[in-house]
Amino acid sequence: MxxxxxxxxxxxxxxxxxxxxxxxxxxxxxxxxxxxxxxxxxxxxxxxxxxxxxxxxxxxxxxxxxxxxxxxxxxxxxxxxxxxxxxxxxxxxxxxxxxxxxxxxxxxxxxxxxxxxxxxxIRGREEATGLGVYFGIREFLSNKAVAAGAGLPTPWSVAASTFAIQGLGNVGYWAAHFIAKNGGRVTAVGERDGTVLDAAGVDVEALKAHLVAHKSVAGFTNGDSPSLVLVADPAAVLAADVDVLIPAALEGAITSANAHVVRAKVVAEAANGPVTAAADDVLTARGITVLPDLVLNAGGVLVSYFEVSKALAGLRFGRLTQRAEEAAMENLLSTLQNHGITITDRDRRRLVIGADERAHVYSGLEDGMCAACGETVKVAAEKGISLRIAAYYTAVSRVANALGSRGLWP
Ligand SMILES: NC(=O)C1=CN([C@@H]2O[C@H](COP(=O)(O)OP(=O)(O)OC[C@H]3O[C@@H](n4cnc5c(N)ncnc54)[C@H](O)[C@@H]3O)[C@@H](O)[C@H]2O)C=CC1
Ligand SMILES: O=C(O)CCC(=O)C(=O)O
Incomplete structure (x- = not known):
């Protein structure tokens, strides 16, 4: 194809x-x-x-x-x-x-x-994969059956959960950024030369700045937090006592040899193939839910597709519509005001915002991730299969349909 x-x-x-x-x-x-x-x-x-x-x-x-x-x-x-x-x-x-x-x-x-x-x-591609990981975790775990199956409270919320992240590169950093922005507590981060642990929460922005400056976790103080622990072993992050473990470095991070150390209730595959097939069996047998890479980190390629579309159109998304949307909202607010409804300046500033390129990209990304997660959960429930197999089922069916309906010529 x-x-x-x-x-x-x-x-x-x-x-x-x-x-x-x-x-x-x-x-x-x-x-x-x-x-x-x-x-x-x-x-x-x-x-x-x-x-x-x-x-x-x-x-x-x-x-x-x-x-x-x-x-x-x-x-x-x-x-x-x-x-x-x-x-x-x-x-x-x-x-x-x-x-x-x-x-x-x-x-x-x-x-x-x-x-x-x-x-x-395109604005939004840099953070797309990590933001998609955030959307994906939120969508999967907002489903009552998925959260309950993982032993998490229902309703589940990002803000009431703890997270561990392996790899604070592009994908790991942006996933951590949006988790923290939405109230989640990142309590462990593993990088090439060590693991940062802090039950009170790791300051993700400060750690990222430290890594950029020093290329090492050594010397990171987390704002002089008394509960900070620095461990020289990068793999220590895998054993962090958290709700959600996010491997976001390379494949094969969790194998049959170390799957038993995982204490998280959910492993969210931000990297490609971070859990080997044998490790998947061990995690499943231990009741740990795996959110599959196929869906979870698909936000990157989805926004890449938007970027190609922008380049082929030769036009930034929102360029023709942003002001028109703002004018339409202005008209609506003025009409409401003429009918005696008070619109404060604060309301006006909040409401009169046309969608710019980033807003378009975030909207398309969120929509795509919600649709993919929803379909995966639906297929898994209908067929009594894991989320990973359900994602493969959907993908293989779509590819087969595309190839089958195309036919063969000459
Ligand atoms: N960049 C993207 O848009 C996408 C990336 N992915 C996958 O996400 C994963 C990460 O990719 P990026 O973030 O783009 O790479 P990156 O190169 O930006 O970041 C990787 C991070 O992992 C760290 N790292 C390396 N070995 C480590 C170890 N043993 N323990 C802990 N941390 C370690 C590196 O120091 C670096 O900070 C890869 O599996 C990639 O295939 C998947 C979808 C899209
Ligand atoms: O953005 C893309 O086209 C590719 C992203 C990617 O390499 C991946 O999803 O593994």
Whole structure:
């Protein structure tokens, strides 16, 4: 199925088999959130920390050139995006290289997503996967049967729950940011060189700033919190005593060898494939609910799809409608006022807001995540299967329907 979609990762451990498996997962992920793309993935086996920014740029541009020579990149072929170890800046270099090679095609910006906004990116893509993880956890656990099945209180609420996060990169940071913004307490964060534990709550913004500045959790004080504990073992986060554990680094974090240490009631797969099949069996046998990656981290590709649509239309979402929506609301409020209803300046400021690009993206993201979670829960209940199998069932059915109804010619 083409065009295809998926991220490019820079990780020393990346292998061809891993990329092939992740590409397959992307096909199904696109189907789950109704993104009309096939699946793809790319990888370069480097640890970017070993190279200067100029060297990483050269690697990125050479990699893009090789993709181009093999006809493996382009708006109607394959559209890469960021993944583990890659950034918006790398996507800008991919776009620029592609545009140089293609002779500045007007649709060139649609050759890659996750670009900086100034390079034709879309507002909201940077945080999309993490925000989608937040929406997904909220939607799954707001379902009474799912929450009760995990041994959580019903009704469940983010604000009354505790969270542990493995990996405070793009996905992990934004998931933590929106969880904290909505009142949830993040009490454990695991990074490359250690785990930060604080029952009173980890200040996610301060920890992120510390990691950016020092590339290490060492020396983090959490505002001199007396309950802070720093542990040198990055895997200690997996044993945190929380309601929801969010692995958001690499695949294979939870295996049959360590699944027994998990104390969370729910494992929310923000990363791709963080729970091995054998570990899934152990967690399920222990009554721990797994929210599957296929649905939970699909917000990234969904908003990437919005970014491609923006590039192909050559127009920012909301540009034609924002002011018109505000004028319509102004008219409505004035009419109400003429009929004797008092509208305060505060009401007016709150109500007269047309949807800008970010508002459009958040709306589409929330809608897509709610629909995918709802369908997954419905299929799981109807067929008496796990959420993961239900997500696969929906995705495989959609792909089969698309291929079957297309037929075969010549
Ligand atoms: N970026 C995206 O839009 C999407 C990413 N994903 C998946 O989410 C996962 C994370 O991706 P990103 O956040 O983009 O990568 P990233 O490179 O921005 O962040 C990864 C983070 O994990 C940390 N990390 C590495 N090894 C660790 C360990 N052993 N313990 C704890 N932390 C460790 C890194 O230091 C880094 O902060 C990957 O599995 C990726 O495939 C899935 C959907 C979309
Ligand atoms: O945004 C995209 O196109 C791809 C995101 C991705 O790599 C993933 O969902 O694993």
């Amino acid at each position: 083409s065009p295809s979609k998926g991220g490019i990762r820079y990780a020393e451990s990346v292998t061809r088999e891993e990329v092939e498996a992740l590409a397959c997962l992307m096909t199904l992920k696109c189907a789950v959130v109704e993104v009309p793309y096939g699946g793809a993935k790319g990888g370069v086996a480097i640890n970017r920390g070993d190279y200067s920014p100029a060297e990483v740029e050269r690697i990125t541009r050479r990699f893009t050139t090789e993709l181009h020579r093999r006809h493996l990149i382009g708006p109607d072929v394959d559209v890469p995006a960021p993944d583990f170890g890659t950034t918006a800046g790398d996507m800008a270099h991919i776009k620029d290289t592609y545009m140089q090679l293609e002779g500045q095609s007007v649709f060139g910006a649609a050759c890659v997503t996750g670009k900086p906004v100034g390079q034709g990116g």
